[in-house]
Amino acid sequence: MRNDNSASRRRFLQQIGATSMLAAAAPLQSLSAKEKAEERVLRYDRKISTGDTIRLGVIGFGVQGHIDLETALKVPGVQLAGICDLYTGRLENAKEMYGKDLYTTRNYKDLLDRPDIDAVLIASTDVWHARMTIDALAKGKHVYIEKPMVYKINEGPQVIEAQKKYNKVLQVGSQRVSSIGLAKAKELLAAGEIGKLNMVNAVYDRQSSIGAWEYTIPKDADASTTDWERFIEVTDKMTFDAKKFFWWRAFKQVGTGVAGDLFIHLLSGTHLITNSLGPESIYSTGQFSHWKDGRDMPDVMAGVMQYPDCPEHPAFQMTLQVNFISGTGGQQIIRLIGSEGTIDVNGNNLTVKHSYMPEAPGFGGYDSVFTFPKAMQEEMQREYEAKWTPEQRRRRTKPDITFAAPKGYSEHLDHFTNFFDAIRTGKPVVEDATFGFRAAAPSLACNESYFKKKIINWDPVNMKLK
Ligand SMILES: NC(=O)c1ccc[n+]([C@@H]2O[C@H](COP(=O)([O-])OP(=O)(O)OC[C@H]3O[C@@H](n4cnc5c(N)ncnc54)[C@H](O)[C@@H]3O)[C@@H](O)[C@H]2O)c1
Numbered sequence: 001m002r003n004d005n006s007a008s009r010r011r012f013l014q015q016i017g018a019t020s021m022l023a024a025a026a027p028l029q030s031l032s033a034k035e036k037a038e039e040r041v042l043r044y045d046r047k048i049s050t051g052d053t054i055r056l057g058v059i060g061f062g063v064q065g066h067i068d069l070e071t072a073l074k075v076p077g078v079q080l081a082g083i084c085d086l087y088t089g090r091l092e093n094a095k096e097m098y099g100k101d102l103y104t105t106r107n108y109k110d111l112l113d114r115p116d117i118d119a120v121l122i123a124s125t126d127v128w129h130a131r132m133t134i135d136a137l138a139k140g141k142h143v144y145i146e147k148p149m150v151y152k153i154n155e156g157p158q159v160i161e162a163q164k165k166y167n168k169v170l171q172v173g174s175q176r177v178s179s180i181g182l183a184k185a186k187e188l189l190a191a192g193e194i195g196k197l198n199m200v201n202a203v204y205d206r207q208s209s210i211g212a213w214e215y216t217i218p219k220d221a222d223a224s225t226t227d228w229e230r231f232i233e234v235t236d237k238m239t240f241d242a243k244k245f246f247w248w249r250a251f252k253q254v255g256t257g258v259a260g261d262l263f264i265h266l267l268s269g270t271h272l273i274t275n276s277l278g279p280e281s282i283y284s285t286g287q288f289s290h291w292k293d294g295r296d297m298p299d300v301m302a303g304v305m306q307y308p309d310c311p312e313h314p315a316f317q318m319t320l321q322v323n324f325i326s327g328t329g330g331q332q333i334i335r336l337i338g339s340e341g342t343i344d345v346n347g348n349n350l351t352v353k354h355s356y357m358p359e360a361p362g363f364g365g366y367d368s369v370f371t372f373p374k375a376m377q378e379e380m381q382r383e384y385e386a387k388w389t390p391e392q393r394r395r396r397t398k399p400d401i402t403f404a405a406p407k408g409y410s411e412h413l414d415h416f417t418n419f420f421d422a423i424r425t426g427k428p429v430v431e432d433a434t435f436g437f438r439a440a441a442p443s444l445a446c447n448e449s450y451f452k453k454k455i456i457n458w459d460p461v462n463m464k465l466k
Contacts, residue, residue: 052424055081057117057141059108059132060124061090063215064146068123068173071412072144075420084111086227087245089218106227108132112139119423122146123173127234127254130155137166142423144416146173147268148260149436153444153465156437163433171419171429172436174268178418179411181348184403185336186273188343193352193401195340197274200318202266202334204258205326212291212299212324213249213261217242243294250295252447257297258322259284259446266320268431268439269334269345275312278438278460279305284446290325299324303446308460320446341398348405354398360388437463 054077058069061083072078082103083094091104105111112120112135119142122132130150136143143163149172150156163170176182189197206212223229223240231245232238235253249255270276282305286298303320307313334345341354363369363384369377415430422429441463445456457466 052077054078054420054423055116055118057081057111057114057120058083059085059111059120059122059136060128060146061085061094062087062123065121065123067412068121068144068146068416071410072121072416072420074413075416078416078420081117082111082114084108086231087218087221088225089220106230109135112136112141117141119144119169119420125231125248125254126151126256126260127248130159131234133159133170134162137162137168137170140166140168142169142419144171144173144419145436147436148256148264148440148443149433150440150444151256151260153441153448156433156441156463160433160437169419169422169429170433170436171415171422172268172431172433172439173415174265174431174436174439175412175415176265176269177272177431177435178415179269179348179405180409180414181345181350181403181405181411182269182272185334185343185345185350186275188350188352188401189273189336189338193341194336194338194343194354196314197316197336197338198314199316199337200270200274200334201321201337202263202270202318203321204262204266204332205321205323205328206330207324207326207328208330209291211330213247214291214293215246217246221246247293247295250291250293250297252296252451255297256444257447258286258299258301258324259303259443259450260440262322263301263303263320263446264439264443266334267318267443268435270318270336271435271439273334273336273345274307274316276307276460277310277312278307278458278463279318279442280308280458280460281306282442282445282449282456282458283454284449286450289323297447298450301446301450303449305442348409348411350401350403352401354400356396356398358395359392360384434463 056072056078058065062085065085069080073080080098080102082105083091084105084107085091085094086106091106094104095102103114111117120136121144122129122136123146124132126148129145129148133143133145133149149159188194221242226245228240228245238244238253244251244254249257249261271278282303284301284303286301288298289300291299300323305318305320307316307318309315332346336343340356341352344351364381369380418430421427438460442458445458449456459466
């Protein structure tokens, strides 16, 4: 087993080496990103003593709960201690996967009462996030909480407060902030590779029923198999509706729509790259284009946010877009636009393109000059050429930079490694409650803006609605 690990680690290091060749045109800082990536790989390979074992409980064992747990268990020294979910079929599935002796429950409070659990992974429906996180911290558990950290903006300060009060590790699960691709983009931006940042265009488009959240509903779904009465303990009273349980993202009583599901990834990525604390104004508009399945959250949505000029970054505008019936076939990109180029971040990979303004102002071509009398045109041409050298009139060029993460690289595994390392060593997590809230609040404000048809003003430093 350890031999396999060492072999894959060596492979990984070699690939990182090859990657840095690709980025040969990058500034010197690329070296530091390379070293960081190597450091992380080395950490996976570290020996863990038995005293370092972390016992993990899971609350919410749906699609992401499965994926998160599988990833978390790849980190050495992490053991599964129990799983909580409301739907009986998922508890059965948990025992099928992890053994019939696995502790399972429908009541997350029982799971939190277990002394053999050190940390919980919360991947429940958004509407439950804040309550479960606060309850878990109060019971002395470390928490990995899926994004969005909260369902409502006013829950953010309560979660931040609880983390401070109970002093346990809290990592928010926007795993992309741990990506080496994002770290690379951050470093290139800071190095001035694209000049002064002025805009971010972020897109997350899909073109499929599953992409639009129409997940397969199990054959036995009813109020008893889903423990519906418990599910609606934190919502208005609603009669059983399988869609609200299994397609919850599409309904405002339980979900947060495309903003809480996908804008948040674009925002947390952008905040990491730019060091931003967040926007100061937020506007959003949406429409129902195709998925007319009873949902009350739009399937096409756009947001516009204004980020202030501040010590962390110059003023920039952010546009966000999600289109669930996109003829592009689906695309995902964060494009940072600066005065001298662009960085396109696509998953863990990126491309930098450069474009420079000539030093000399323009003269001739699509200009007013040709509308002047001939003699004046000729005289002005001579003056222009005398004033500006050909070099000053040319656009400088610089080769593109591409960065591709090594094959098999997983930012998700990095994110969990960071969480468990923080528990073991006390060092800070990459995405704490404040970072999580600073991404969640503007995302949720998009829904507020859409429903109220107004601009939402936000104080990103003090994290308050204005
Ligand atoms: N980080 C990512 O890339 C990413 C990707 C997908 C989903 N997510 C997040 O993960 C969370 C779960 O999403 P999903 O796609 O797995 O949804 P899902 O519907 O597949 O799973 C949610 C599960 O939570 C359970 N649940 C709800 N209320 C509960 C309660 N009170 N007690 C115990 N269990 C409860 C449900 O039974 C269900 O099985 C969401 O917050 C979502 O935003 C994150």
